[in-house]
Amino acid sequence: EKYCLKSVTISMEPSGKYYASLLYEKSDCENQAEEFDYEDAKILGIDYAMHGMAVFSEDIQKENEGYFRKSEERLAREQRKLSHCVKGSNNYYRQKKRVALCHEKIRNQRKDFLHKLSYEMAEAYDVVAVEDIDMKAMSQCMHFGKSVMDNSYGKFRELLEYKLTWRGKKLVRVDRF
Template sequence: MLLGFKTELRLNNKQRTALAKHCGVSRHAWNWGLGLTKQILDHNRDNPEDKIKFPTGIDLHKWLVAQVKPICPWYYEVSKCAPQYALRQLAQAWKDAFKKNKKPPRFKRKGKHDSFTLDGSIQLDHFKIRVPKIGWLRTYERLPVRFQPKSVTISRTADRWFISFKMDFELVNRPKLYPVVGVDLGIKALAVLSTGIVVEGAKSYQKYEKKLSRMQWLNRHKQIGSANWKKAQVKIARLHRKIANIRKDTLHKLTSYLAQNHSRIGVENLNVSGMMANHKLAKAIQDMGFHEFKRQLEYKCQLYGATLVEVDRWYPSTKTCSQCHTVKDEMPLSERVFRCDNCGFECDRDLNASLNLELAAS
């Protein structure tokens, strides 16, 4: 099973400059290709009788070599893979947009989601990795030497650089403690399991929201591009990274526990994008990370040999009694205790929903 491996790089100033140059060339190639493809789409829309064939990633790279490289000599200071992969990813982004799977690609801005991809002669050692054009890069943790990747992606978050690549993981099939479990996701608590375990959400954004707002407020009058403005931008990016890392850490611990100890896991197929339309709950829903929870749980179930059962989002798990299965007409959000009018059963509404999800997953 192929999974991603990502670790932080330990760099000197010369290496940081080289990586920044690669990011700049990759971003320039992406923006150039995006501008060209948008011109082609506009031409085809205005002139339906004289349409131009939409270019592939290979076509874009050929035009880049012929038109851009002669007038941009700094392209030769970096590996040819950086602009090549950028145009290949741009072509794939347009394919996804044409199929209505994703939104159309947008122009990239310097300092935001900087990354580039390299392939070729890549070599792993215990605490360092060799990549084309740049050479050996040290890491903070030991690398899996037994596996040699074909390509690597280097990215920057705030002032830290990371390298990632795909590697083959062996599936882990070990005895499970519980045959089935239901997981009810919520805002008050991140997850309530049918076994009675309540997992509190990290709520990292709520915790640092005032500090983040204060830092952004202090940065409002700084001159864009000045030294003080750049320092403030790095501090804000560091805090954003901290908020995201706290959230991911909580989700990784929960999903690992579920996949390692349960044979079948029943979760509700939530419409997260629709839930985000509620402006009163959107911030709290985003702070919990429901989409990231599902993404992690899917691949960890494959890794540890568990089965993920997605219950239909219209299944009335909250309004159904987990004992006699009587469905109530309504269950407002203000009612935190479920009371069955038929059998008199009472319990927490989230626990009742998780018991129903467990039954649906059985």
């Protein structure tokens, strides 16, 4: 198998860290559409839940920690300190970096939890059925915005889908109605 480097993208986080994303193309790629056997498949159903993250058809005891809610107080304190700094001063930029690090930590904690959960499910189940709901519309509702964004159900579906596809397994999106 041969890989060809297509592009390199370098990006900088607000905290000052740099990341390089490499895009490779696999040349000897065979796209085989195999028929999936549902008879002997181990199936899991996932339904979106406002509190927690989801309701599973099997007894899975993983609960979303609500990382933003847990760090909200510290983040608010750091943002308050930033608002008192003189814009353009060295202390302003130092404090701005601290706020960015708080946001980065929350994002990394959430991402770690979602990767671990989606990995476990992709390993254990052959078919996963998920509720197909519009997360963007739900997050714009004035009652649920923060909870829906902290929940990360949409990101969880994306991670689960690509991990199942890698293993030759299937993700089924079920209409919410």
